[in-house]
Amino acid sequence: MASKLSTTPGEILREGQLEKRSDSLLQLWKKKRGVLTDDRxxxxxxxxxxxxxxxxxxxxxxxCVEHTRKHVYFTIVTIDYKEIDFRCTEESCWNAFITLxxxxxxxxxxxxxxxxxxxLPIAYEEQEESEEPRSPSP
Structure with missing residues (x-):
């Protein structure tokens, strides 16, 4: 994926199928339709x-956890250290798109x-300078 420095907010960067491991006891892989934008x-x-x-x-x-012939397994780690497991086909490269x-x-x-x-400090200093009383010219 080429770097896009000027994406518009909400623009879809990638859309397609990936699988998420369920949180249930059996931890089954569930197919999801993923939509990747610039912020989520x-x-x-x-x-x-x-x-x-x-x-x-x-x-x-x-x-990125593991590559097999068929799948790439990867984990998204949240700021509270929760791990969410995903897998995708190797050619779909979801892990790379999400990472970038x-x-x-x-x-x-x-x-x-x-x-x-x-x-902000520069703007504040400029504001202070413009508010200082000016001495009268001789």
């Missing part, structure tokens, strides 16, 4: 059009934070 992964089950969302602000990282979208999201947030913390 939506998962739709076959029986419902309601989506479960994994927003990137709550994701710590994507770990997450990195772009984290970079965007870091730049916004830098600008906010770096530029």
């Amino acid at each position: 992964l939506r998962l739709f089950s076959r029986s419902s059009e309601r989506a479960k969302e994994l927003r990137f602000h709550s994701i710590l990282k994507v770990d 979208a997450l990195i772009e999201y984290q970079n965007r947030r870091a730049l916004e934070g830098f600008r906010r913390h770096r530029l």
Whole structure:
């Protein structure tokens, strides 16, 4: 996936099928329709059009666990260290698309934070300078 630095908010970066391991005792693989945007992964089950969302602000990282001939197994780790297991066909590369979208999201947030913390003091100093009383000219 080529890096897209200028995605529009909500733009779909990837859509297709992947499988999520259930939390039940049997831990069955359930097919989901995934929709990846610039700030989240939506998962739709076959029986419902309601989506479960994994927003990137709550994701710590994507770990690639194993490659087999048929599947790539990967885990999304949330900021509270919950692990959600997925698998996809090797040619669909869901793990790579999610990882790149997450990195772009984290970079965007870091730049916004830098600008906010770096530029606010400069703007504040400029405001203070413009509010200082000027001495009359001789």
